[in-house]
Amino acid sequence: MTQRIIPITSANFIAGRTPDQPLDLPAIFGNNQPLALEIGCGTGHFVLERARKQPETNFLAIDIYNKGCHKTCRKIDEAGVQNVRVMRIEARWLLDKGLQPESLSAVYINCPDPWPKKRHWSRRLVNREFLLNLAQHLEPGGDFFFSTDFDNYAQSVAEQIRDLNGYHNMLQDEWTHYLADYPISKYMQRFLDKGQQIYYMHYKRDAGVPRHLLPSPPVRRGFRFDWQKVGND
Numbered sequence: 001m002t003q004r005i006i007p008i009t010s011a012n013f014i015a016g017r018t019p020d021q022p023l024d025l026p027a028i029f030g031n032n033q034p035l036a037l038e039i040g041c042g043t044g045h046f047v048l049e050r051a052r053k054q055p056e057t058n059f060l061a062i063d064i065y066n067k068g069c070h071k072t073c074r075k076i077d078e079a080g081v082q083n084v085r086v087m088r089i090e091a092r093w094l095l096d097k098g099l100q101p102e103s104l105s106a107v108y109i110n111c112p113d114p115w116p117k118k119r120h121w122s123r124r125l126v127n128r129e130f131l132l133n134l135a136q137h138l139e140p141g142g143d144f145f146f147s148t149d150f151d152n153y154a155q156s157v158a159e160q161i162r163d164l165n166g167y168h169n170m171l172q173d174e175w176t177h178y179l180a181d182y183p184i185s186k187y188m189q190r191f192l193d194k195g196q197q198i199y200y201m202h203y204k205r206d207a208g209v210p211r212h213l214l215p216s217p218p219v220r221r222g223f224r225f226d227w228q229k230v231g232n233d
C-alpha cells in the first residue's frame with residue numbers, strides 16, 4: 001500500500017527536488033548568509049528552535065518523508081521564521097548533486113534511523129563513505145553535530161571518524177550526554193522520556209586541512225534514488 005502524498009504549498013518548501021545542478025541558494029533564501037543543513041528533520045522541532053536562535057544563518061531542512069516535510073513547513077510558517085527552507089530529498093543525493101563543495105557552515109543529524117539489527121548496519125546513513133563525502137561539503141571550520149540514542153551507532157561513528165583526516169573532535173570525549181544550548185528534537189524527547197540517554201557528538205571540519213588533502217570519497221557507481229516511487233511533492 002502506498003501512502004497518500006500530501007501536497008505542500010508552503011512558500012518555504014523547495015519543490016522539484018531532484019537537482020542535477022547545485023541549488024541557487026542566494027535566490028532561494030534571498031541573501032548570502034551561511035548555510036546550515038539538517039538531515040532527516042522529521043517534523044521540524046529541532047530546526048525551528050535552532051533557526052530561531054541563529055537568525056543570521058540559513059537552514060536547509062531535508063527529509064525523504066513527505067508528511068515530515070509538510071509538518072516542518074507548517075511549523076516554520078506558523079512561527080514566521082524567515083531563515084528556514086524545507087526540501088524533500090535524499091541526503092546523499094543532495095550532497096552529490098545539489099550543493100557546492102565547502103558550502104555548509106554546519107550539518108546536524110539527530111536520531112537517524114538506527115538500524116539496530118547487525119545485518120542491517122550497512123543501511124545506516126552515517127558511515128565512512130558518508131563522512132568522507134560530508135567533509136568535502138563542510139566549509140573549513142564548519143560544524144558537524146550527530147546525536148543518537150543508540151550506543152552502537154555512536155560507537156560506530158566515533159570509530160570511523162576518529163581515523164579520518166579532516167575532522168576535529170570538539171568534545172573532551174567521543175560523545176557527551178549533555179550539550180548546552182542544543183535543541184531537543186522530537187525523537188530525542190521520546191527517548192529522554194523513556195529514561196534513555198542521548199549520545200551527542202560534535203566535530204569540526206579541520207580548517208588546517210585544505211580540501212585537496214581530504215581523503216576522497218569512493219566513487220559510488222549506479223547510485224539512484226527513484227523519485228517516481230515516492231511521489232511528486
Ligand SMILES: C[S@@+](CC[C@H](N)C(=O)[O-])C[C@H]1O[C@@H](n2cnc3c(N)ncnc32)[C@H](O)[C@@H]1O
Binds near residue numbers: 040042064110
Ligand atoms: C528517526 S527519524 C528522526 C527525526 C528527527 N531528526 C528527530 O530527531 O526527531 C529519522 C528521519 O530521517 C529521515 N531520513 C532517513 N534517511 C534519510 C536520508 N537518506 N535522507 C534524508 N532523510 C532521511 C527519515 O525520513 C526520518 O524522518
